Amino acid sequence: MAQPARVKMQNIYQKIYSFNNLLLAYKKARKGKTKKLYVIEFEKNLEKNLLDLQFELKNQFYKPLPLTTFILRDPKTRKISKSDFRDRVVHHAIVNILEPIFDKTFIYDSCANRKGKGTLFATKRFSKFKKIVSKNNTSPCFVLKADIKHYFQEVEHEILLEMIKRKIADEKVLWLIEKILNVSYVNFRIERKITKGMPLGNLTSQFFANIYLDKFDHFVKRRLQVRYYLRYVDDFILLSNSKSQLKEWEEEVNRFLKEILKLELHPQKSRIISLYRGVDFVGFRNFYHHRLLRKRSIGKMNSKIKKFENKNLPYMDMTEFYQGWQAHAKWASTFKLRKETAKKIAKAKYRNIEEKSPLLSPPS
Numbered sequence: 001m002a003q004p005a006r007v008k009m010q011n012i013y014q015k016i017y018s019f020n021n022l023l024l025a026y027k028k029a030r031k032g033k034t035k036k037l038y039v040i041e042f043e044k045n046l047e048k049n050l051l052d053l054q055f056e057l058k059n060q061f062y063k064p065l066p067l068t069t070f071i072l073r074d075p076k077t078r079k080i081s082k083s084d085f086r087d088r089v090v091h092h093a094i095v096n097i098l099e100p101i102f103d104k105t106f107i108y109d110s111c112a113n114r115k116g117k118g119t120l121f122a123t124k125r126f127s128k129f130k131k132i133v134s135k136n137n138t139s140p141c142f143v144l145k146a147d148i149k150h151y152f153q154e155v156e157h158e159i160l161l162e163m164i165k166r167k168i169a170d171e172k173v174l175w176l177i178e179k180i181l182n183v184s185y186v187n188f189r190i191e192r193k194i195t196k197g198m199p200l201g202n203l204t205s206q207f208f209a210n211i212y213l214d215k216f217d218h219f220v221k222r223r224l225q226v227r228y229y230l231r232y233v234d235d236f237i238l239l240s241n242s243k244s245q246l247k248e249w250e251e252e253v254n255r256f257l258k259e260i261l262k263l264e265l266h267p268q269k270s271r272i273i274s275l276y277r278g279v280d281f282v283g284f285r286n287f288y289h290h291r292l293l294r295k296r297s298i299g300k301m302n303s304k305i306k307k308f309e310n311k312n313l314p315y316m317d318m319t320e321f322y323q324g325w326q327a328h329a330k331w332a333s334t335f336k337l338r339k340e341t342a343k344k345i346a347k348a349k350y351r352n353i354e355e356k357s358p359l360l361s362p363p364s
Contacts, residue, residue: 081199115154151234
């Protein structure tokens with residue numbers, strides 16, 4: 001198989017630190033966060049802050065600030081690492097330039113963190129695949145539902161950098177990526193080189209996650225010749241009407257992950273399931289003829305309503321969350337649930353309203 005051509009342009013790094021790209025990166029980084037104090041402070045001297053960042057990048061003086069880590073329970077417990085805002089601007093600047101180079105090599109059914117893709121795209125593709133495999137819901141359909149164990153924590157920097165080097169020849173770009181990967185944490189007093197793992201929460205981590213698993217995607221599609229395969233970050237599915245075929249693929253997949261990428265399937269979250277029993281994927285439990293919203297999503301919505309009722313969540317934030325939740329939930333059998341949820345929020349509104357807002361729209 002022919003090796004992918006490396007991008008020989010030596011001005012890739014210059015494109016990353018160009019003022020126009022940094023300005024665009026800043027606009028993307030501030031989206032949805034315009035009221036945050038750190039954004040307001042950055043904007044007070046916007047031009048100077050961007051020029052300072054440009055100077056540091058151009059002369060390779062740039063060094064990311066330590067990450068702040070906190071625990072998020074929604075209700076699943078996750079450790080999120082938060083970068084300083086100026087570093088998030090750099091993350092967007094990197095992705096702005098590198099994403100178009102790599103995205104064209106990704107398979108069509110890599111669904112996460114890509115323009116025009118996402119959970120809705122993955123949901124529709126799953127629906128299409130299950131109809132084909134089950135012959136329009138008339139034959140058995142089985143799904144290998146798999147999850148990579150501790151994915152973001154286990155990504156090997158050396159392997160990732162080699163993958164990037166196969167396409168990017170600019171050494172300064174590679175220097176910057178290493179800086180991003182080796183960023184320390186606030187609670188680390190001694191600076192040390194980090195050889196694996198990416199902070200969950202960084203835009204660059206999401207982008208690098210797709211690069212790292214791109215080789216795996218092509219292995220599944222080309223080597224194993226799996227026609228009905230979908231991946232959303234480290235969560236992926238393979239569909240077939242044969243359980244034995246899925247078992248063979250599972251063994252091959254785990255072997256590839258261990259030998260090539262130094263990863264492994266999560267033993268408790270990877271199994272072969274009949275579509276009749278329902279398959280969890282991108283927020284829904286999918287069946288032959290319908291799909292249900294996952295209990296976790298319902299619980300998260302109820303938790304937000306409780307915070308709103310207790311005056312711990314502004315009405316505008318409650319409205320924004322509900323609208324996003326409803327846009328996702330409407331793709332499942334949830335008309336009654338969405339109607340009842342809207343009533344709960346409207347009822348609580350009169351006891352706790354902090355600013356004028358448009359009424360919540362009823363479920364569509």
